[in-house]
Amino acid sequence: xxxxxxxxxxxxxxxxxxxxxxxxxxxxxxxHYEAWLAAGFHGGMDWLASEKHVARRRDPSLxxxxxxxxxxxxxxxxxxxxxxxxxxxxxxxxxxxxxxxHRVMKDGLLALERFVQRELxxxxxxxxxxxxxxxxxxxxxxxxxxxxxxxxxGVLSRERGSWFLLGELLVDRPLDxxxxxxxxxxxxxxxxxxxxxxxxxxxPYRVDARLCISYLTIEHRGxxxxxxxxxxxxxxxxxDVCQEVCPWNRFAPPARQARLHARAYDGWSLERFLAxxxxxxxxxxxxxxxxxxxxxGFARNVCVALGNxxxxxAVPALAAALARDxxxxxxxxxAWALGEIARRAGPAAGAxxxxxxxxxxxxxxxxxxxxxxxxxDALRAARADADGSVRDEVEGALRAAATPA
Numbered sequence: 001x002x003x004x005x006x007x008x009x010x011x012x013x014x015x016x017x018x019x020x021x022x023x024x025x026x027x028x029x030x031x032h033y034e035a036w037l038a039a040g041f042h043g044g045m046d047w048l049a050s051e052k053h054v055a056r057r058r059d060p061s062l063x064x065x066x067x068x069x070x071x072x073x074x075x076x077x078x079x080x081x082x083x084x085x086x087x088x089x090x091x092x093x094x095x096x097x098x099x100x101x102h103r104v105m106k107d108g109l110l111a112l113e114r115f116v117q118r119e120l121x122x123x124x125x126x127x128x129x130x131x132x133x134x135x136x137x138x139x140x141x142x143x144x145x146x147x148x149x150x151x152x153x154g155v156l157s158r159e160r161g162s163w164f165l166l167g168e169l170l171v172d173r174p175l176d177x178x179x180x181x182x183x184x185x186x187x188x189x190x191x192x193x194x195x196x197x198x199x200x201x202x203x204p205y206r207v208d209a210r211l212c213i214s215y216l217t218i219e220h221r222g223x224x225x226x227x228x229x230x231x232x233x234x235x236x237x238x239x240d241v242c243q244e245v246c247p248w249n250r251f252a253p254p255a256r257q258a259r260l261h262a263r264a265y266d267g268w269s270l271e272r273f274l275a276x277x278x279x280x281x282x283x284x285x286x287x288x289x290x291x292x293x294x295x296x297g298f299a300r301n302v303c304v305a306l307g308n309x310x311x312x313x314a315v316p317a318l319a320a321a322l323a324r325d326x327x328x329x330x331x332x333x334x335a336w337a338l339g340e341i342a343r344r345a346g347p348a349a350g351a352x353x354x355x356x357x358x359x360x361x362x363x364x365x366x367x368x369x370x371x372x373x374x375x376x377d378a379l380r381a382a383r384a385d386a387d388g389s390v391r392d393e394v395e396g397a398l399r400a401a402a403t404p405a
Contacts, residue, residue, distance in 0.1 A: 004176040018074040020144030023177035029139025043210040056134035069175040072144040079163040079252035093238025096289040097262035105130035130167035145178040151204040152192035152242035161252035192242035213239035234305035271317035296327035307337030310344040312371025319378035332393035338375040339397025345372035
């Protein structure tokens with residue numbers, strides 16, 4: 001067996017679902033990436049445009065001297081949703097429903113790196129990455145033959161769809177490269193563009209992160225723009241819509257790594273998430289990707305999800321957050337959510353009217369008129385909030401509540 005064959009066999013034995021080797025030469029994806037930055041599509045992720053990061057993406061030999069090969073691996077995560085769990089917790093991107101994939105990838109890639117340095121090529125230099133450094137992961141994965149770039153800008157495979165994660169091992173020894181992906185198999189399909197709630201896929205292969213639900217619920221640190229909040233739906237961390245509609249995902253295999261299977265979070269709900277303290281947040285999500293959003297960012301997302309569901313049963317939790325949450329960001333979004341619930345209930349709801357879709361009365365919840373009154377009471381009390389941004393949200397919510405649904 002050649003060194004390349006031996007390495008690939010070890011990678012698969014370590015639990016990776018696919019492995020390929022990319023030849024080291026200028027990457028076609030660099031021009032696309034720099035045009036994406038020039039358009040400002042990276043939003044508030046300023047580090048992506050830093051001189052150091054851009055230089056390393058242009059030339060990965062800045063990471064490993066005398067770089068000769070980029071080994072790319074794929075790790076499948078669960079492709080199936082759990083509607084009952086989504087109903088209880090809000091929607092979480094499937095890659096993030098289990099253990100943090102950085103931890104899972106790290107274990108596998110570290111083991112592969114040790115094998116290369118100690119057994120395959122003693123004395124060699126290598127470096128592993130998995131969404132943690134300045135490298136164009138998708139570009140190298142396409143070069144290594146793991147798939148092609150889909151119109152949603154993710155990597156697609158005929159065997160695995162797109163429900164998989166990427167990792168790399170940069171090696172300073174020669175390996176036999178795989179042929180790049182032979183073609184773009186998206187054809188004339190535009191389902192991902194058509195389905196994106198916020199129209200973040202502004203053109204095939206081109207995503208404006210500033211509109212993307214994944215960016216808004218994970219990387220964005222401030223208030224979610226008001227005009228985008230209704231489009232976020234009940235996603236509380238990430239978004240899978242463009243992948244859910246992709247025909248190639250009919251072929252996605254189940255996750256072999258049990259650590260990536262969705263956690264149940266028994267006993268938790270959106271309302272209980274909203275009452276989390278900082279310590280509880282870090283304890284519950286200690287090994288989850290969700291900790292990336294931070295306690296305030298996650299609670300902000302929960303408020304938006306509850307507002308979009310429009311259910312009166314959420315009013316007590318939202319009113320408590322508006323009155324007592326330490327973060328103005330959370331209080332402001334709780335105000336918006338209360339305004340949405342009050343708006344959907346309507347001034348006459350509960351007096352013979354049928355609540356609007358999404359605002360059905362939950363068992364034990366107050367009637368719509370009672371929920372509306374409680375929401376308005378909480379908003380009026382918050383007019384005295386010490387933070388000006390919260391007061392602005394409160395007034396906007398009161399105006400919204402006065403607008404017919």
